Amino acid sequence: MGHGELRGVVALDGPSGTGKSSAARRLAAALGARYLDTGAMYRAIALAVLRAGVDPEDAERVAEVARAAALEQGDDPERSTTVLDGADVGAEIRGPEVTLAVSPVSAVPQVRELLVARQRAIIAAALAEAGGIVVEGRDIGTVVAPDAGLKVYLTADAQARAQRRARQDSASGRASTVDATLADVRRRDAYDSTRAVSPLRPAADAVELDTTSLDLKGVLAALVDLVERRGLRVVAVGG
């Protein structure tokens, strides 16, 4: 695949249910860029921890599992795959057990060191091969890609985020209620933003985008506008 229209890295950070994955995939596809779902990587390690029967709060054992896990995260926005120990776990990593375990697992410094190194390698390869990549997560603008050409911090009110996530879970066949999802959203927001290592927070140079009253099309339009105004969109070069 030749170079697309995006030059450099777009970082999309923010709490759960703000629309990071939906927006990042669409933006990457629209601009012929690659896409990286860093949350899926943390979820895959959390799944490996559960499969190994390790307590997600046991940092030492969690780090051992992370080092031993064979994890491959794809960067195709049309088909983003997460392969753990040879099998695609894209559906399993969205289940409630993993969603509960991923908060303590992603707070382990050695897990973050390992995954941030892999994320940076994926970003470097994408820039060489496609010219641009959209990366979503919690610490992209602050830690993983501090020199990103554009950093956007997505927000939305907790009720809207819980309703979106509950609808998403139900559509995927996972039992869910808005109240239970709201409690999970608040739990993970608190966990992710108060942890000692790489806490969830907007980078000082991030643009904040409140998606509460925007539909997906509106979010995409806002992001394309920000990319263009930042001079990161070029006429596609063939080949």
Ligand SMILES: Nc1ncnc2c1ncn2[C@@H]1O[C@H](COP(=O)(O)OP(=O)(O)O)[C@@H](O)[C@H]1O
């Ligand atoms: N602006 C929006 N308006 C309505 N629904 C949205 C919006 N953004 C995302 N969604 C939906 O909400 C759910 C969660 O979105 P997702 O992109 O997974 O959020 P995040 O990656 O931030 O957790 C998905 O089903 C998605 O289609």
Ligand SMILES: Nc1ccn([C@H]2C[C@H](O)[C@@H](COP(=O)(O)OP(=O)(O)O)O2)c(=O)n1
């Ligand atoms: N760059 C990242 C991405 C995710 N995490 C952690 C924090 C999140 O609660 C979990 C799951 O991330 P994910 O983006 O899949 O979660 P949501 O889709 O936003 O609900 O992983 C992280 O610590 N750093």
